[in-house]
Amino acid sequence: MKKSVLIFGVCALVAGITAFTFRAEELPYNLKRGTPEIKSITSLAFGPDGILFIGDSKGASVIAVNTKDASNSVLQPINSIGIDKKLAGMLGTTEENISILDIAVNPISKKVYLAVQSGDGTPVLLSIEGETIAPVSLKDVEFDVVVLNNSPAEDAKDGRGRPLRISSISDLGYANGKLLVSGLSNQEFSSTFRSIPFPFTDKQDFASLEIFHAAHGKYETTSPIKTFTTAQVNGKEYLVASYTCTPLVLFPMDELKAGTHVKGRTIAEMGSGNQPLDLVNMEKDGKSFLVMANSNRPVFRVDFNDIENFEGSLTEPVTANFATDGVDFVSMPMTNVLQLDKMNDDTMVILQRKSNGSLDLWSTEKSGNLLK
Amino acid sequence: MNSKSFPIRLSLVHSLIFFSAFFLLSCSSASESEISIIWENDRAIGLIVPSDILDSPDLAQLSIHLASGENNPPVLGELREEDNGILFSPLIPFTRGLSYEIRYKDVSIGNVSIPQLTEGETNLSVLEIYPTQDILPENQLKFFIKFSKPMREGESTAHVTLLNSKLDTLKGAFLDLQPELWNEDQTLLTLWLDPGRIKRDLVPNLEMGAPLEMGESYHLIISEKWKSKSGESLNESYTKDFTVTARDSISPVPTSWIVGAPKAGTIEAVEIDFSEALDYSLLREVFRIRDLNDQKVPGKWNIGIEEKSIRFTPDTDWKKGKYVLEIESRLEDLAGNNLNRLFETDLSNPSKPAIETDFKRLEFEIKE
Structure with missing residues (x-):
């Protein structure tokens, strides 16, 4: 008996040592090592610890990549004049052959990541810190992929060639352990908003988000979300989404649950011919602002306090012109801003087409008055 | 800068550039020492610098630049030693119509032009x-x-x-x-x-x-x-x-469609006539035909003239009996009204549409 216990003990010990010695490398967030297949890089967003989420619209997936760029560093101001020409030269082409599809700042290192695409569709990921531009290799990295499930009817497809349906990713965000993905399709004119736990599991929550029209609350429609951000208003988490047909709609985050159909409240419209491009939250002197870049208007800024003061009629459509009801949408002295992101609470990085035609990437640090 | 140019080997035949390259080629006896372009689907995805141009080189000293000026930065890409030389793969394919200079230790060792597509192509x-x-x-x-x-x-x-x-x-x-x-x-x-x-x-x-x-x-x-x-x-x-x-403010109604059913024992098409044009891309995807056992009937779909109808031809003969045409409710008309809801719902008009479902079903019968 004693002998068998001893043999068992030895076996257990050997097994334990073996298991410990040959255990596969455990990577954070259940990532695996390898080279992800990336068909396009259409949007970027940072998650925790230097994890970069890459939205691949062509591959209908989001790839989480560990950039290993997670040491705190001091913000280095950026003032890159003619960034398109610079990037084109580094890529061996001319500026009309490249486009910058998105920018994202690593909140830890403050390094700016750029999603660039060549004329033939080849995606390139680059980073910029101060004056230094460098390629970010996506070969042999720690990564994980989540494939975006399509509508419930999608798996009922039959084999008539490739589906014509494309689910483009309009924006990505990360909040409270969840990757948020807004999508639009070339077919249905509606918005799918996905909330995906990270580290990735098999779970994806869908919510369809419907909006009231601002005027009279007479019509109710669906429409795709163009860009979004999350924000705290009165201690409650909100999704601030900007639609392709109307600029700003507010949704309480706790109402966005799987399979639910949520009606949001339009809080502002900026008029015709304008497309929202980017939304960020900024803070200055203890005040929170929402900053919004537009295709055909200057950059707007709104004080979150003003949105909070409107809390009373959250479930009702806004019946009057919001601006006249006291929310102050301030035009900032910046036009033709194509992309913006937050570097820290009071500094943004901006991709702007200047009036002389130059495409510049610059950080707002030296223009501290922007958020005054 | 000591500049020496090498002829270019082209893997595809390209008009004028081809002729100049051909001229250079014909004048050169050292056919091995040519910098060649690697093509993939009409895209120039790499350059091979043969080993007899550079024997056991220090890869860190080799760089490729746009040939338009001296101050062009090195083109980003990967250098790798292959059997026949050094392969440079740029991050994005080389651009047609542009020329590139290959430098070793900051000295030019060759130029390569990427030919334009010619009209014939x-x-x-x-x-x-x-x-x-x-x-x-x-x-x-x-x-x-x-x-x-x-x-x-x-x-x-x-x-x-x-x-x-x-x-x-x-x-x-x-x-x-x-x-x-x-x-x-x-x-x-x-x-x-x-x-x-x-x-x-x-x-x-x-x-x-x-x-x-x-x-x-x-x-x-x-x-x-x-x-x-x-x-x-x-x-x-x-x-x-x-x-x-006029404005279209009516959702498509499958029960109003006309289904022309063929006879049993044939592989003739069943034709569904919508009497209005529907969305082209959705038409291609939202239909299915099921038999009484709920099995999908295999076959081919063809969109009719002006997207007003669709035809389904089964792979095997129709059998006598009832079939179901299953339609995904996301099918839209030209104005974005789908089978469940209108593009915009007028809240002051209380007429609510039927219950939202993922699919609508339409029965039809195949007779003798």
Whole structure:
């Protein structure tokens, strides 16, 4: 008996040592090592610890990549004049052959990541810190992929060639352990908003988000979300989404649950011919602002306090012109801003087409008055 | 700078450049010591610098630059030693029409020009503009443009224009969506007319009105300057003329469709007539036919003239009995009204549509 216990003990010990010695490398967030297949890089967003989420619209997936760029560093101001020409030269082409599809700042290192695409569709990921531009290799990295499930009817497809349906990713965000993905399709004119736990599991929550029209609350429609951000208003988490047909709609985050159909409240419209491009939250002197870049208007800024003061009629459509009801949408002295992101609470990085035609990437640090 | 140029070996035959290269080639006996271009699907994806130009070189000293000036930075890419030399793979393919200089220890050791596509190789065209009918509702939502080859992204606003009957350009008619909505191989583009202008009472609608007006006629023009991914242009412009009729505020109703069922024992097509044009891209995907055992009947679908009907031809003979046509409710008409809901629901009009379901079903019978 004693002998068998001893043999068992030895076996257990050997097994334990073996298991410990040959255990596969455990990577954070259940990532695996390898080279992800990336068909396009259409949007970027940072998650925790230097994890970069890459939205691949062509591959209908989001790839989480560990950039290993997670040491705190001091913000280095950026003032890159003619960034398109610079990037084109580094890529061996001319500026009309490249486009910058998105920018994202690593909140830890403050390094700016750029999603660039060549004329033939080849995606390139680059980073910029101060004056230094460098390629970010996506070969042999720690990564994980989540494939975006399509509508419930999608798996009922039959084999008539490739589906014509494309689910483009309009924006990505990360909040409270969840990757948020807004999508639009070339077919249905509606918005799918996905909330995906990270580290990735098999779970994806869908919510369809419907909006009231601002005027009279007479019509109710669906429409795709163009860009979004999350924000705290009165201690409650909100999704601030900007639609392709109307600029700003507010949704309480706790109402966005799987399979639910949520009606949001339009809080502002900026008029015709304008497309929202980017939304960020900024803070200055203890005040929170929402900053919004537009295709055909200057950059707007709104004080979150003003949105909070409107809390009373959250479930009702806004019946009057919001601006006249006291929310102050301030035009900032910046036009033709194509992309913006937050570097820290009071500094943004901006991709702007200047009036002389130059495409510049610059950080707002030296223009501290922007958020005054 | 000590500049010495080497002839170029071309893996494809290209007009003028070919002739100059051929001339150089014919003058050179050292055919091994040529810097060659690696091609993949008409794209120049790499350069091979043969080992007899550089024998056991220090790769860190080798760089490729745009040949247009001395201060061009090194082109980003990967260098790797292969059996026949050093392979340089740039991050993006080399651009047609540009020249590149290969430098070793900052000294030029060769130049390579990437040839343009010649006219004989271009057959880029617009195959179809959907909807194909020339009468469209006032609240028309989408156009689809089908090209013969993969196109360049992000340029639709520059190349698609809408003109009214007086040939004035209508600005802001289309939604400027970035990234654009292309299918996977980039041959089909979806263009939306600005929904903020179509949707009643939104500020854009109040300020500018709907993009299309009832009774007016329009021309949708696609510019000949639009380029494919590989850099060739369309070479001719394409036009779709259409007239605008009343607003469509009714969802498609499958029970009103006419199903023409063939006889049992044949493989003739069943034809479903909608009596109105429906969305081209959805038509291709939302139909299925099931037999009484709920099994999917295999076969082929073909969209009818002006997207007003669809035909299904089974792979094997029809059997006598009942079948079900299953339709995904996301099917839309030209104005974005689907089988469940209208593009915009008028809250002051209490007539609520039927319960929302993922599918609608329509029964039909195959007789002897």
